[in-house]
Amino acid sequence: MTERVDAIPVAAGWRETAVGLAKTAVVAGELALLVLVIWRYAIESEAFLQLSMLALGGFVVHASLPRTWRMPFFALLSVASVFLVFGLVSGLWLLALGLGLIALSHLPIPWAGRVVLIVATAGVLVLMRIGRIAAPWSEAIWPILGSMFMFRLIIYLYDLKHEKSSFSLVRSVSYFFMLPNICFPLFPVIDYTRFNKHHYDADEHEIYQRGIHWMFRGIVQLLLYRLVYHRLTVDPAEVVGIASFIHYSLATFLLYLRVSGLFHLIVGMLLLFGFNLHETHHLYYLSSSFTDFWRRINIYWKDFMVKLFYYPIRFQLRRLGDVGSIVLSTIIVFAGTWFLHAYQWFWLRGDMLLEWHDALFWAILAGLVIVNSLYELRYPPPRSLGRTAWNGWRFAATACRTLGTFTVICLLWSLWSSDSLAQWLHMVATTGSGGLALFAAPPALLWLARWLRLREQQAVGTRKGTIVQKRQPSFRTSAGTVAAGAVILVALSHPTFYQAGPSNLGMLVQTAQNTGLNTRDQALLDRGYYEHLLAVNRQNSALRELFSRTRGHREMINETPAWRDRGDFVGGELVPGVEIQFRDHPLKINRWGMRDQDYELDKPPGVFRIAALGASALMGWGAAVEDIFEARFESALNAAMPPSAGIRFEVLNFGTPSSLGLRQVVLLQEKVVGFHPDAVFYFGQKQDPKYTMDNIAYAVLKGREIPFAFVHQILDRAGVETGMAKDVVEQRLAPYRDELIRKTYGEMVAMSQTHGITPVWVYLPWANETGISESALALGRYAQEAGFIVIPLSGAYEGYGPHEVQVAEWDRHPNALGHRLLAETLYREVVDRQEEIFGRMLLDRPRNAALTLKERNHE
Amino acid sequence: MSDVKQKAKAFILEKFLQGASEDELQDTTPLITSGILDSLGTVALVEYLEETFNITIKAHEADEDNLGTLNDIERLVQSKQ
Numbered sequence: 001m002t003e004r005v006d007a008i009p010v011a012a013g014w015r016e017t018a019v020g021l022a023k024t025a026v027v028a029g030e031l032a033l034l035v036l037v038i039w040r041y042a043i044e045s046e047a048f049l050q051l052s053m054l055a056l057g058g059f060v061v062h063a064s065l066p067r068t069w070r071m072p073f074f075a076l077l078s079v080a081s082v083f084l085v086f087g088l089v090s091g092l093w094l095l096a097l098g099l100g101l102i103a104l105s106h107l108p109i110p111w112a113g114r115v116v117l118i119v120a121t122a123g124v125l126v127l128m129r130i131g132r133i134a135a136p137w138s139e140a141i142w143p144i145l146g147s148m149f150m151f152r153l154i155i156y157l158y159d160l161k162h163e164k165s166s167f168s169l170v171r172s173v174s175y176f177f178m179l180p181n182i183c184f185p186l187f188p189v190i191d192y193t194r195f196n197k198h199h200y201d202a203d204e205h206e207i208y209q210r211g212i213h214w215m216f217r218g219i220v221q222l223l224l225y226r227l228v229y230h231r232l233t234v235d236p237a238e239v240v241g242i243a244s245f246i247h248y249s250l251a252t253f254l255l256y257l258r259v260s261g262l263f264h265l266i267v268g269m270l271l272l273f274g275f276n277l278h279e280t281h282h283l284y285y286l287s288s289s290f291t292d293f294w295r296r297i298n299i300y301w302k303d304f305m306v307k308l309f310y311y312p313i314r315f316q317l318r319r320l321g322d323v324g325s326i327v328l329s330t331i332i333v334f335a336g337t338w339f340l341h342a343y344q345w346f347w348l349r350g351d352m353l354l355e356w357h358d359a360l361f362w363a364i365l366a367g368l369v370i371v372n373s374l375y376e377l378r379y380p381p382p383r384s385l386g387r388t389a390w391n392g393w394r395f396a397a398t399a400c401r402t403l404g405t406f407t408v409i410c411l412l413w414s415l416w417s418s419d420s421l422a423q424w425l426h427m428v429a430t431t432g433s434g435g436l437a438l439f440a441a442p443p444a445l446l447w448l449a450r451w452l453r454l455r456e457q458q459a460v461g462t463r464k465g466t467i468v469q470k471r472q473p474s475f476r477t478s479a480g481t482v483a484a485g486a487v488i489l490v491a492l493s494h495p496t497f498y499q500a501g502p503s504n505l506g507m508l509v510q511t512a513q514n515t516g517l518n519t520r521d522q523a524l525l526d527r528g529y530y531e532h533l534l535a536v537n538r539q540n541s542a543l544r545e546l547f548s549r550t551r552g553h554r555e556m557i558n559e560t561p562a563w564r565d566r567g568d569f570v571g572g573e574l575v576p577g578v579e580i581q582f583r584d585h586p587l588k589i590n591r592w593g594m595r596d597q598d599y600e601l602d603k604p605p606g607v608f609r610i611a612a613l614g615a616s617a618l619m620g621w622g623a624a625v626e627d628i629f630e631a632r633f634e635s636a637l638n639a640a641m642p643p644s645a646g647i648r649f650e651v652l653n654f655g656t657p658s659s660l661g662l663r664q665v666v667l668l669q670e671k672v673v674g675f676h677p678d679a680v681f682y683f684g685q686k687q688d689p690k691y692t693m694d695n696i697a698y699a700v701l702k703g704r705e706i707p708f709a710f711v712h713q714i715l716d717r718a719g720v721e722t723g724m725a726k727d728v729v730e731q732r733l734a735p736y737r738d739e740l741i742r743k744t745y746g747e748m749v750a751m752s753q754t755h756g757i758t759p760v761w762v763y764l765p766w767a768n769e770t771g772i773s774e775s776a777l778a779l780g781r782y783a784q785e786a787g788f789i790v791i792p793l794s795g796a797y798e799g800y801g802p803h804e805v806q807v808a809e810w811d812r813h814p815n816a817l818g819h820r821l822l823a824e825t826l827y828r829e830v831v832d833r834q835e836e837i838f839g840r841m842l843l844d845r846p847r848n849a850a851l852t853l854k855e856r857n858h859e
Numbered sequence: 860m861s862d863v864k865q866k867a868k869a870f871i872l873e874k875f876l877q878g879a880s881e882d883e884l885q886d887t888t889p890l891i892t893s894g895i896l897d898s899l900g901t902v903a904l905v906e907y908l909e910e911t912f913n914i915t916i917k918a919h920e921a922d923e924d925n926l927g928t929l930n931d932i933e934r935l936v937q938s939k940q
Contacts, residue, residue: 162919197924278892295897306898311918314902326899373899383875383895 023205024063026479030212031056033486037219040493042515047085048183054081055179059272067200074273075170078177085182093137094145101149102172111161129350143185146347148176151189151304158308165193180266185348188263188280188300198276209478211271216482218264223512225257230511235520236418236727237734239427242434248427249414288401290368291376293409305333326373334366357424361416393456397449404445423727516768557657562587569699569706570663573656583622595619596653603676608838610651611672613664614683617764617814618655622807627816628653632823640843647842660685661692665747666707679758679837682748684783686775689741697729710743741779745786758837761788762826767797767806767814789836796825863912863933870907875900886929901926914939
């Protein structure tokens with residue numbers, strides 16, 4: 001009997017151990033599946049995939065260790081992640097800088113003295129960040145160093161002062177260098193006390209499973225974000241009425257899924273190492289008031305602001321009474337949020353971003369939260385110990401409140417996401433009476449919600465119904481959901497599966513796998529080169545992150561001596577005779593203002609002269625002059641002509657950055673015809689309509705003369721007036737976009753034909769363009785209708801990935817290989833169409849154009 | 860149940876949980892993480908505790924450690940009396 005009694009706990013102990021091991025294995029299996037999803041959908045970066053694999057291995061080891069060894073192991077794993085992503089040298093710099101800041105926080109001097117020292121150190125780092133003092137480490141370190149210390153060091157110092165938690169080297173290293181941070185410049189503001197206090201404060205397998213669940217939820221949100229980003233976003237210029245304005249507002253708010261998805265992923269991963277943190281976001285699209293929204297969206301930020309600003313200020317101001325102290329402390333919290341976002345931007349990008357419409361967004365949100373707080377002070381919202389049972393009145397009231405709040409936040413988000421206040425106001429102006437109804441809807445809905453609430457109280461009383469305890473999904477349910485979801489996602493990612501389904505499925509999966517920029521952001525990125533448009537909206541996470549990887553400021557052509565402003569419609573031009581180093585290559589401009597070899601103005605006898613017109617890609621942005629496809633094309637033509645033929649080709653490169661569409665018509669008239677070319681090759685790009693509108697809008701803004709009568713007629717019809725903001729002019733011109741480009745092409749053809757020049761329109765794809773887009777096809781059609789001979793180079797990069805043929809991740813101009821492929825394709829196409837272009841057969845059909853070019857390369 | 864807990868419980872039930880029964884609010888029921896006390900509610904509770912028990916609570920003490928449950932509240936108040 002005694003033996004049996006003793007045996008029961010032993011057996012129970014073994015069973016518990018076995019169940020524990022099984023659960024750990026299940027979590028590891030789920031994590032492995034999630035790593036597969038991360039790989040198949042290219043979630044975030046290549047570095048994050050490596051980090052996820054490190055986390056998978058690390059989790060298995062970590063979960064097998066005795067509890068006391070786990071925090072030191074996590075610290076080691078976090079340090080290992082620094083070297084994995086940054087390599088030895090940069091990794092050592094990051095560690096040294098971080099450990100230095102931690103050491104300063106613990107100097108054996110009074111707390112205030114330590115703060116002064118840290119502020120002074122931060123001052124030196126600021127000077128280094130803006131380049132006033134040379135930093136011996138890589139630029140890549142800044143965003144991550146900033147992300148690790150810019151907010152957490154403030155919390156750490158606060159907690160040190162108030163002795164709110166225990167401190168040790170292991171805890172500090174774990175806190176500041178925590179595992180996923182190395183891949184994410186944008187990181188939730190995790191509280192030091194909470195980080196320590198909740199380490200394994202509940203059943204470990206429940207913590208792990210919740211972490212896995214959140215990671216899965218984060219991945220799903222990131223995939224949804226990509227669908228929104230690539231399929232739903234609308235260019236402000238396309239907002240022309242209430243429907244498109246609602247579409248625009250909704251899509252911009254939905255883009256926040258990116259931040260929420262990332263934060264779920266990050267915190268979920270931390271839970272795998274026992275840090276039992278709370279949610280970072282909680283159903284924020286379903287907020288039922290403005291204070292509720294503030295509490296649900298980015299909860300860690302709210303907690304940070306409440307702990308460090310709201311409570312200290314509110315406690316100080318209590319003598320002012322509830323109303324006074326709430327109003328003042330809330331204003332200070334929101335002003336602080338606005339400033340700290342700019343401060344965050346500084347560490348990530350290296351420059352402060354303080355914009356008026358940004359300030360307006362925070363001011364309006366602060367006002368709404370203040371009004372809401374005062375209302376709640378008077379009429380406290382119902383709270384419960386669990387989930388309260390619903391009744392019809394309550395459901396209707398909550399639905400009205402939620403819809404009203406959602407509408408206001410969408411409108412506010414659309415303001416925040418716009419390039420300027422003027423642009424947003426113009427979009428609103430296009431909505432007409434529908435817009436009035438849209439703006440009137442939220443107050444009406446909130447009033448209705450209040451009325452329904454009162455009816456509920458009359459009908460049901462203040463009792464909130466039966467208390468129903470909140471239920472968490474069991475380990476088994478949660479694991480089953482994650483595993484099934486991950487398996488479905490992995491299976492769907494394979495063409496065999498998605499091609500077997502409906503046609504939309506393939507499109508959705510490919511969109512979810514698309515890590516690139518959408519059309520609008522790509523255009524913004526391109527314009528950044530020309531107009532120094534680096535003020536990427538804070539809401540635009542895709543562009544912001546791309547810019548954060550650009551390793552500092554890259555010089556624009558208009559910031560160099562090779563560029564000068566003409567003060568007219570054309571804008572600027574290359575300066576003749578200048579020679580500089582630009583984007584890692586020599587940039588030498590000939591006496592005519594071309595990046596090309598020298599040519600005589602008069603065409604020599606026996607020469608067939610082609611004038612190449614286009615923008616930066618033709619000029620060879622980011623490429624060596626000898627690699628430019630135009631130069632290679634010229635060499636190939638001449639190499640193919642036997643000397644006995646007595647004919648030579650000259651291809652003159654008139655490529656000018658930022659010069660597409662209408663500006664090229666002016667250049668054609670002013671510069672090109674003087675060289676008496678036999679043919680003009682206009683290298684059109686997807687952005688032709690956009691740039692044409694852009695150029696007109698710029699001229700309107702600057703009050704510059706636009707030398708085209710048809711443009712003035714369109715401006716009159718669009719209601720554009722001199723001095724109008726550029727984005728407003730673009731919006732007004734949007735309905736005339738196709739007409740503008742058709743007439744532009746018509747002008748080019750007419751001018752060419754007047755001078756006896758054969759007009760050829762060549763579609764020049766960006767290095768990351770695959771296939772033929774609808775817009776490219778439409779442009780080709782317009783060119784053909786205008787009278788151009790049309791040559792598409794769309795398939796030039798076939799078989800190559802964008803990273804192989806473009807200058808850099810943030811620069812889609814073709815690199816040397818890209819130019820070579822363009823030259824080969826152009827040559828083949830021209831040989832095929834030579835009778836139309838040259839009026840006769842000059843060139844033998846090539847044995848192999850590519851071979852000819854490669855032979856020349858070899859030489 | 861101590862006087863501190865009883866008074867704090869009565870205050871919370873009356874101010875934030877009208878209609879809930881006393882049994883539903885336990886000594887270990889989370890007050891902050893469950894959303895019963897938000898920042899406005901926390902300040903109201905602090906003011907009530909200060910007035911009722913003639914103590915001073917500082918801003919950095921208004922957190923989950925000290926106001927997370929009725930037990931935590933009792934410990935905080937007793938440490939200041």
